[in-house]
Amino acid sequence: MALVSSPNVTRTINPGQPNLHPKGKTSLFSLNGLKFSKSQRNTKPRFSTSVIRAAVANPDIDFSDPNWIHRYQEDFGRRFNLPHLRDVFDIKPIPTPFNLKNRGPQVVDGASMPEERKNGYVNEDDRALLKVIKYSSPTSAGAECIDPNCSWVEQWVHRAGPRKQIYFQPENVKAGIVTCGGLCPGLNDVIRQIVFTLEIYGVQNIVGIPFGYRGFFDNGLPEIPLSREVVQNINLAGGSLLGVSRGGASVSDIVDSIQARGIDMLFILGGNGTHAGANAIHNECHKRKLKVSVVCVPKTIDNDILLMDKTFGFDTAVEEAQRAINSAYIEARSAYHGIGLVKLMGRSSGFIAMHASLSSGQIDICLIPEVRFSLEGPYGVLRHLEHLIQTKGSAVVCVAEGAGQDLLEKSNATDASGNAILGDIGVHIQQQIKRHFKGIDVPADVKYIDPTYMIRACRANASDAILCTVLGQNAVHGAFAGYSGITVGICNTHYVYLPIPEVITSPRFVDPNSRMWHRCLTSTGQPDFL
Numbered sequence: 001m002a003l004v005s006s007p008n009v010t011r012t013i014n015p016g017q018p019n020l021h022p023k024g025k026t027s028l029f030s031l032n033g034l035k036f037s038k039s040q041r042n043t044k045p046r047f048s049t050s051v052i053r054a055a056v057a058n059p060d061i062d063f064s065d066p067n068w069i070h071r072y073q074e075d076f077g078r079r080f081n082l083p084h085l086r087d088v089f090d091i092k093p094i095p096t097p098f099n100l101k102n103r104g105p106q107v108v109d110g111a112s113m114p115e116e117r118k119n120g121y122v123n124e125d126d127r128a129l130l131k132v133i134k135y136s137s138p139t140s141a142g143a144e145c146i147d148p149n150c151s152w153v154e155q156w157v158h159r160a161g162p163r164k165q166i167y168f169q170p171e172n173v174k175a176g177i178v179t180c181g182g183l184c185p186g187l188n189d190v191i192r193q194i195v196f197t198l199e200i201y202g203v204q205n206i207v208g209i210p211f212g213y214r215g216f217f218d219n220g221l222p223e224i225p226l227s228r229e230v231v232q233n234i235n236l237a238g239g240s241l242l243g244v245s246r247g248g249a250s251v252s253d254i255v256d257s258i259q260a261r262g263i264d265m266l267f268i269l270g271g272n273g274t275h276a277g278a279n280a281i282h283n284e285c286h287k288r289k290l291k292v293s294v295v296c297v298p299k300t301i302d303n304d305i306l307l308m309d310k311t312f313g314f315d316t317a318v319e320e321a322q323r324a325i326n327s328a329y330i331e332a333r334s335a336y337h338g339i340g341l342v343k344l345m346g347r348s349s350g351f352i353a354m355h356a357s358l359s360s361g362q363i364d365i366c367l368i369p370e371v372r373f374s375l376e377g378p379y380g381v382l383r384h385l386e387h388l389i390q391t392k393g394s395a396v397v398c399v400a401e402g403a404g405q406d407l408l409e410k411s412n413a414t415d416a417s418g419n420a421i422l423g424d425i426g427v428h429i430q431q432q433i434k435r436h437f438k439g440i441d442v443p444a445d446v447k448y449i450d451p452t453y454m455i456r457a458c459r460a461n462a463s464d465a466i467l468c469t470v471l472g473q474n475a476v477h478g479a480f481a482g483y484s485g486i487t488v489g490i491c492n493t494h495y496v497y498l499p500i501p502e503v504i505t506s507p508r509f510v511d512p513n514s515r516m517w518h519r520c521l522t523s524t525g526q527p528d529f530l
């Protein structure tokens, strides 16, 4: 039996994460490290733990093989191996001009930098641990187990940072930067750091591609020349200096454009859709034998990229969301039988709603896409609201935009990128609350707040600004190190490079068995709504 034959078969997936392809097509479904077929996925309720515990973990692994852990790790190493330009080209590295001790040139007055001053580099063999908790049982909260005994299996990923040897002559490099998808706080900070770091290496030809992938094929959109001077203050404002867009040209057209422009390094900022595009661009360059390094920086306020502690802009979004929640709280408290309702972004993942609910401490009911709920019935949201009005006099509800879609009519409409256009759950809940309280002849004053675009158009807060700085710098180090088809991220507080396919197998979801979701429930005091 093949132990670990394909990445889809035996990966350890965060519990509670249906294994979906980027556009929502189901392949294998894993929960708590246990695999389910497509048909099993339809088992209701969607995240029933009793079903999970009864299933057999990873049936494709032969756990009776005494060597299974070793073989698993070997396969993991192969999956997380970083694609490198050396895989295609016979190229030799050169010493890096990037120096941590001296910002000036490496050769001064004919004398090169003394060896003892050349340190602070990350070795190609440095690794960071992807998972750091040893669960003693699959029943431990949030357990991510590969086998039924929850054996400890070290999973190492590549450490990010500047290398001593590089694969591009900086003065010959043309670097491009493009920002795709929706806005996210911190885009300008990342652009700025990429430009700064490229210049420190000695790159003089840096351009921005305007309006996402569109900039590659719309001839009316000229490249934007970038330099320290141009980007110096862009972090002071939200948005993207380069503009963003959804939808776009064929990968082949984009690579034609990359080739025509003579771009050697392409830095792509975007979410899971953008990453899928970036990987296709990387593969096409590989096929055409173009020496182009494609490096992504994950951008999504939804925080829905796999394997990472968080993505930049998420903290800022949560902070902004709290302001809306606070307003809803004040309104609700000040009204007779006031009910505040806040809708937050989160297409398929409820991280913003969960974290904003946790941080504000003012939410009574938090509704996210990963957890089913009913509005009606003895256990429904509306009955609980009645109880809150009776006992507290007011209530505040936070709902993620992707929550409760099963309660709305499906439209099958998609945006330019192919993402499903969701029904408006906020408006629906608002209407249902009004109808319900009218029906029972109890006054209720509903205040609905939809701050969705406000939370992503602002500039990055301090912690995101630092994250953007580190990610932007590491993206440049990764490109000079010769990697392509990679993305940068933070795992367990350490900065790493990951092959793109590994982070976009599915969106990252809130795990309803996680300690974080349990903390949220403890904080709101809400019951199950089923």
Ligand SMILES: Nc1ncnc2c1ncn2[C@@H]1O[C@H](COP(=O)(O)OP(=O)(O)O)[C@@H](O)[C@H]1O
Pocket: 022, 180, 181, 182, 212, 213, 214, 245, 246, 247, 248, 249, 270, 271, 272, 273, 274, 275, 276, 277, 278, 280, 299, 300, 416, 417, 419
């Ligand atoms: N599977 C894919 N292959 C190639 N390009 C894609 C793919 N999915 C999305 N894209 C492109 O990536 C860009 C951003 O995608 P989108 O889903 O809107 O945002 P995000 O990257 O934030 O998820 C769009 O220009 C879209 O056309």
Ligand SMILES: O=P(O)(O)OC[C@H]1O[C@](O)(COP(=O)(O)O)[C@@H](O)[C@@H]1O
Pocket: 181, 182, 183, 271, 272, 273, 299, 300, 301, 302, 345, 346, 347, 401, 415, 456
């Ligand atoms: O109105 P737009 O620009 O399509 O953006 C809406 C979407 O943007 C998001 O905030 C983030 O989506 P992306 O990561 O795909 O940019 C989603 O939560 C939301 O559905």
Ligand SMILES: [Mg+2]
Pocket: 181, 271, 272, 273, 300
């Ligand atoms: Mg997306």
